[in-house]
Structure formats: C-alpha cells, structure tokens
Amino acid sequence: MEADQQPFVREQVTEEASKRQTVYATWKAFRWLMSYVSRHKGWMIVGILSAIAAAVIEIWTGSLIEQLTTQAEKGAGPIVLQIVYAVFVVILIGVPAKFFMSFGVERSSASAVQDVRNDVMRHIGKLRVSDLEKQHSGDMLSRINNDLQLIQQFMIRDFAQWFYHPLLFIGCFAYLIYLQWELMLYSLLLFPVALLISQWIGKQLERLTEEAQTNMGRMNVNLQDTLGGMPIVKSYLLSGMLSRSYQVLLQLTAQKKLAVKKREAWVNPLLSTLMISPIIFAVSYGSYLIYQGQLGAGELVAFLYLLNLCLEPLEHIPELITRTFEMAGALRRVSDIVEQSTETENGHLIPKANATPIEFKNVTFGYEDHSPILRNVSFSVPEGKTIALVGASGGGKSTVFKLVCGFYPLPEKSEGEIRVFGTRIDGADPEQLRSHFSVVTQDSYLFSGTIAENIGYGQEGASMDAIIEAAKVAQAHSFIMKLSDGYQTYVGERGGFLSGGQRQRIAMARAFLKDAPVLLLDEPTSALDPESESAVQKALGVLMKQRTTMVIAHRLSTVQSVDEIWVMEQGNIVEKGTHEQLLGMNGLYAQSYYQEFTEAAERREVAHT
Numbered sequence: 001m002e003a004d005q006q007p008f009v010r011e012q013v014t015e016e017a018s019k020r021q022t023v024y025a026t027w028k029a030f031r032w033l034m035s036y037v038s039r040h041k042g043w044m045i046v047g048i049l050s051a052i053a054a055a056v057i058e059i060w061t062g063s064l065i066e067q068l069t070t071q072a073e074k075g076a077g078p079i080v081l082q083i084v085y086a087v088f089v090v091i092l093i094g095v096p097a098k099f100f101m102s103f104g105v106e107r108s109s110a111s112a113v114q115d116v117r118n119d120v121m122r123h124i125g126k127l128r129v130s131d132l133e134k135q136h137s138g139d140m141l142s143r144i145n146n147d148l149q150l151i152q153q154f155m156i157r158d159f160a161q162w163f164y165h166p167l168l169f170i171g172c173f174a175y176l177i178y179l180q181w182e183l184m185l186y187s188l189l190l191f192p193v194a195l196l197i198s199q200w201i202g203k204q205l206e207r208l209t210e211e212a213q214t215n216m217g218r219m220n221v222n223l224q225d226t227l228g229g230m231p232i233v234k235s236y237l238l239s240g241m242l243s244r245s246y247q248v249l250l251q252l253t254a255q256k257k258l259a260v261k262k263r264e265a266w267v268n269p270l271l272s273t274l275m276i277s278p279i280i281f282a283v284s285y286g287s288y289l290i291y292q293g294q295l296g297a298g299e300l301v302a303f304l305y306l307l308n309l310c311l312e313p314l315e316h317i318p319e320l321i322t323r324t325f326e327m328a329g330a331l332r333r334v335s336d337i338v339e340q341s342t343e344t345e346n347g348h349l350i351p352k353a354n355a356t357p358i359e360f361k362n363v364t365f366g367y368e369d370h371s372p373i374l375r376n377v378s379f380s381v382p383e384g385k386t387i388a389l390v391g392a393s394g395g396g397k398s399t400v401f402k403l404v405c406g407f408y409p410l411p412e413k414s415e416g417e418i419r420v421f422g423t424r425i426d427g428a429d430p431e432q433l434r435s436h437f438s439v440v441t442q443d444s445y446l447f448s449g450t451i452a453e454n455i456g457y458g459q460e461g462a463s464m465d466a467i468i469e470a471a472k473v474a475q476a477h478s479f480i481m482k483l484s485d486g487y488q489t490y491v492g493e494r495g496g497f498l499s500g501g502q503r504q505r506i507a508m509a510r511a512f513l514k515d516a517p518v519l520l521l522d523e524p525t526s527a528l529d530p531e532s533e534s535a536v537q538k539a540l541g542v543l544m545k546q547r548t549t550m551v552i553a554h555r556l557s558t559v560q561s562v563d564e565i566w567v568m569e570q571g572n573i574v575e576k577g578t579h580e581q582l583l584g585m586n587g588l589y590a591q592s593y594y595q596e597f598t599e600a601a602e603r604r605e606v607a608h609t
C-alpha cells in the first residue's frame with residue numbers, strides 16, 4: 001500500500017516544487033520590470049501621488065456629503081450651502097489629480113517598456129550562438145511582440161489602478177466603520193466570497209494565458225518556417241501539412257483563449273451580483289435601524305454614497321487581479337530571455353607581434369558532452385598561408401570554424417586551448433575576436449536592404465567610394481551596374497532577388513571591406529554554376545592575397561594550389577601536405593582525388609556523346 005502511494009506523493013512534491021519555482025520566477029521577473037520603472041521614477045511618483053490624492057479626494061467628497069445630509073436634517077441652511085460649495089471645489093480638484101494619475105504612470109510605464117524592449121534586443125544580440133541555435137526565432141519573436149505587448153498594456157492601463165483602488169477601498173472602509181460599524185459589517189457579509197472566487201479564477205487564468213501565449217509562439221514558428229522555406233514548402237507539397245499543423249495550434253490557442261473568456265464570462269456577472277449585495281444589505285438593515293430610530297434617513301443616504309465609493313474599487317480589484325495574473329505569465333516568458341547567459345565581454349584580444357594567427361592545442365570538443373566531434377586536434381595556421389580543410393561530410397570541418405569564431409566555448413574542464421594571434425580565446429571579448437576574421441560561407445546571408453547597405457555592413461561608416469571599390473575587387477561591380485537601381489537595388493528577403501553567384505560576390509565585397517587579417521571560407525563556391533564559380537574564384541584569389549586563409553572545400557580540384565591541404569576524418573587531421581605530397585602518400589586524399597577525377601572524366605564523356 002505504501003509503495004503504491006509513493007509515486008503519488010512524489011508527484012505532489014514535484015508539483016509543490018514547481019509551484020514554488022513559478023512564484024519565485026514571477027517575483028524575480030516583477031522585480032526586473034520594476035528596475036526599469038525606477039529609471040523613470042519622476043513621472044511614476046507624480047502618478048502614484050496623484051492616485052493617492054484622487055483616492056483621498058473621493059473619500060473627502062464622501063465625508064462632505066455625510067456632513068451635508070446631517071446638517072440638512074438639522075435644518076442648518078447656511079452651513080448646507082457652504083458644504084455644497086465645498087463639494088464642488090473638491091470635485092474640481094479631483095479632475096487634475098485623476099489626469100496626473102493616468103498620465104504620470106502611463107508616461108513612466110511607456111518609457112520603461114521601451115527600455116525593456118531595447119534591452120531585450122541588445123541581450124539577444126549577445127546571446128551565445130550555441131544557445132540561440134537551440135531556440136526557434138519564431139518563438140523569440142512571439143515573446144518580443146505578443147508578450148511584451150501584454151506587459152505594455154498592463155503597465156499603461158492597470159498599474160496606477162493598483163494604488164488608487166486599494167487606497168480608496170481602505171479609506172472608505174475605515175470611514176464607514178467609524179460612521180456605522182454594525183451596518184458596515186452586515187453590508188459586507190458576502191464579500192469575502194467574491195474575493196475568494198476571483199483569486200481562484202485568477203490563478204486559472206494565469207495558467208491558461210501562459211499556455212495560450214506559448215501556443216502563439218509555436219504558431220509564429222510554424223508561420224516563419226512556411227514563409228522562410230516557401231520554395232521547399234511548395235516543391236515538396238508541404239503547404240497542406242504545415243497549414244494543418246497551424247490550424248491545430250490555432251485551434252488550441254483559440255480553445256485556451258475561449259477558456260479564459262468563458263471563465264471571465266461566468267465569473268464577472270457572479271462577481272457583479274456579489275458586488276451589489278452590500279447595497280441591498282445596507283438598505284435593508286439601514287431601513288430597520290431608521291424604523292428603530294437609531295439612524296436618520298440622511299445618514300443612510302450618506303452611508304450609501306460612501307458604500308458605493310467603497311464598492312467601486314472592489315468591482316475593479318478582481319478584474320485587476322486577473323489581468324495581473326495574465327501579465328505575470330507573459331512577464332516570465334520575456335524575462336526568461338534576459339536570464340540566458342551572454343558571451344563574456346571582459347577579456348581583451350590584442351594581437352601579439354609575429355604570433356600565429358590560429359592555433360589549436362589538444363582540442364577535444366562535442367556539441368553534446370558524451371560524443372566528441374573533434375578529438376585531440378592540434379594545428380597552427382602560419383601567417384599569410386592558405387590552408388584547405390577537406391574530408392568526408394560530418395568530419396568536423398565547419399566545427400573548427402565555429403570554435404575559432406568563439407561561437408561555441410570549449411568545455412570548462414577541457415585541457416585543450418585555442419589561440420588567435422597568440423591569445424587564448426576563452427574569456428576574450430567576442431567582438432574583438434571576430435574583428436580578426438572575414439567569413440564567407442556557402443550560403444552567405446544578405447540582409448533586407450540595398451546592395452550598398454549589404455556591402456557596407458563590412459565596415460561601419462564606409463564611404464560609397466570604398467563600397468564601390470570593394471565591389472570591383474569582388475567582381476560584382478559590372479553586374480550591379482546592369483541592375484536598374486545599381487547599388488541602391490533592393491536585394492529582397494535574404495537576397496532572394498539575386499542569383500547565388502551574385503549573392504556570393506556581394507558577400508565577398510563585404511569581406512573585402514572588412515579587411516580582416518584572416519579569411520575563413522566555408523565552401524564559398526560549392527553552390528555555384530561554372531560561370532559564377534570562375535568569377536567568384538577570381539574574386540577569392542584577390543581576397544586571399546597577403547591574408548591568412550582557411551578554406552573548407554569538398555571539390556579537391558578547387559584547392560590544388562593552396563599552401564597546404566589538411567584531411568579531416570572523424571574529428572582528426574589524418575593527412576597534411578601539398579597536393580603533390582598527398583598524392584605521393586597514396587592515402588585518403590589520393591583516393592578521393594582520383595575518384596573525383598574519374599567521375600569528372602565520366603561526366604565529360606557523357607556530355608560529349
């Protein structure tokens with residue numbers, strides 16, 4: 001029996017622990033948000049003080065009305081008139097108080113949320129590539145757009161109400177207790193029930209909203225995949241499948257949102273009814289007291305006015321609680337982003353004179369701890385030389401580049417080290433590190449914008465002359481000039497309006513402009529037709545001159561003239577030498593070379609027949 005109960009107990013314990021974690025995460029996220037609000041505390045203080053003033057003015061008006069009815073009952077005409085004037089004056093003072101309550105909090109909250117957006121974006125820019133690769137950009141977008149929108153709405157619409165309504169309630173409540181404590185307590189008989197219901201529902205709404213927001217993130221992921229991979233989606237007839245999964249997510253999100261609305265729909269009328277109950281109780285019991293001669297009719301009128309004031313916040317507070325719970329879920333999802341650790345920024349990477357540009361010493365690395373991709377790799381790339389990395393797919397060639405650029409750190413307990421210009425790169429400033437490299441990959445990324453802008457990204461503030469010069473060296477100038485808008489031609493999303501060869505030459509021009517001492521080329525010509533390839537090869541030849549270069553290549557014919565070729569096999573460098581030396585070794589390189597040579601000859605023969 002005890003053994004049977006154990007899993008149940010364990011489940012309860014983990015549920016308790018996860019609840020505690022959620023509460024802690026919410027509290028931390030809220031403190032994080034408040035740190036932004038405190039940067040704009042001037043207007044926030046104006047807003048909060050005005051909220052307090054507005055609440056005090058409301059209570060003051062109630063107290064004047066109570067005096068008014070009492071004096072009217074006594075027949076004190078002149079005093080009554082004075083009180084009526086006083087009521088008007090106090091009401092007029094209340095108008096600016098309410099304006100500054102809304103405006104002060106809105107102004108400070110809007111600025112705070114703007115800072116949050118900026119900081120979240122900056123933080124994303126500093127996240128580790130290794131962590132970013134594990135998340136989908138669509139989900140990230142959803143957090144930045146949908147979740148931050150929810151937080152913004154809460155801050156602007158609801159935050160000030162948290163100062164105004166509770167204070168109004170406490171003030172009115174205390175005053176009513178002072179006036180007629182017995183009548184007040186009878187009136188509020190059913191009130192705790194309303195508060196309990198709204199708190200219970202609030203928690204459900206928080207959970208449902210978080211689930212709906214998570215689903216919206218997934219919908220974004222789906223949408224981005226569909227739009228981003230449209231040619232593949234269409235050619236593999238995937239649009240039906242993708243739209244079905246979008247529909248499922250949409251339905252799930254709609255269900256969650258409907259569940260939120262359903263709860264609100266039945267709880268709000270119930271709460272409104274419970275809200276009116278104090279008035280009904282007060283009128284009934286108050287009439288009885290008048291009948292008993294213990295209360296004047298005027299006193300009851302004043303009591304009802306103040307009770308109504310007291311109920312106004314109680315009508316809003318449950319709604320405020322539910323919206324706060326809704327916002328808490330979104331806040332946790334946004335603050336999750338800034339909780340993720342960023343790349344180190346403290347170290348410096350200052351090139352030492354005559355130091356080797358790239359050096360690996362006993363580097364063992366795996367994306368997962370248990371399966372190494374590189375095994376005890378050591379090498380150094382001499383200054384001004386060109387080294388080609390070749391080998392079978394999956395051997396770890398691109399991983400070498402990712403490590404050199406510091407995208408993935410070596411494990412802490414690793415005995416290996418990577419040095420760039422003599423300095424260990426772990427702990428080095430990532431921007432300083434990457435300033436030493438120009439990277440050109442197989443599918444170079446072009447940003448939405450013009451050709452000039454895309455080349456200009458190579459060097460901040462580059463002049464148009466420098467951009468044109470770089471394009472000329474990259475063999476791109478002549479095709480750019482043939483385009484209707486020349487350098488101002490819009491390249492489309494990811495450079496979709498240009499051909500593969502044109503995109504590569506623009507990427508090459510960008511690399512020229514960067515003018516970094518080391519070139520990392522990851523199969524820059526493998527996706528090109530022979531004509532584009534020869535143009536890109538020509539550009540590469542100029543780019544590589546007097547620079548240290550590492551080039552990854554699949555086709556061995558493209559790297560025969562480099563200074564040295566290194567063959568990678570299952571995470572090791574197994575052969576090193578010039579093209580001739582490697583052929584002489586008659587090893588893996590020679591086998592691959594002759595196979596490629598034979599295949600090319602066969603293809604030529606087929607083409608001739």
Ligand SMILES: Nc1ncnc2c1ncn2[C@@H]1O[C@H](COP(=O)(O)OP(=O)(O)OP(=O)(O)O)[C@@H](O)[C@H]1O
Nearest residue numbers: 133367368373391392393394395396397398399400
């Ligand atoms: N981000 C990643 N997370 C997990 N595993 C990865 C990641 N990137 C690469 N790998 C794995 O590491 C191994 C080496 O990949 P790498 O890209 O370095 O090989 P490669 O020699 O450049 O291959 P190719 O010539 O096909 O580009 C592969 O088994 C690959 O699946």
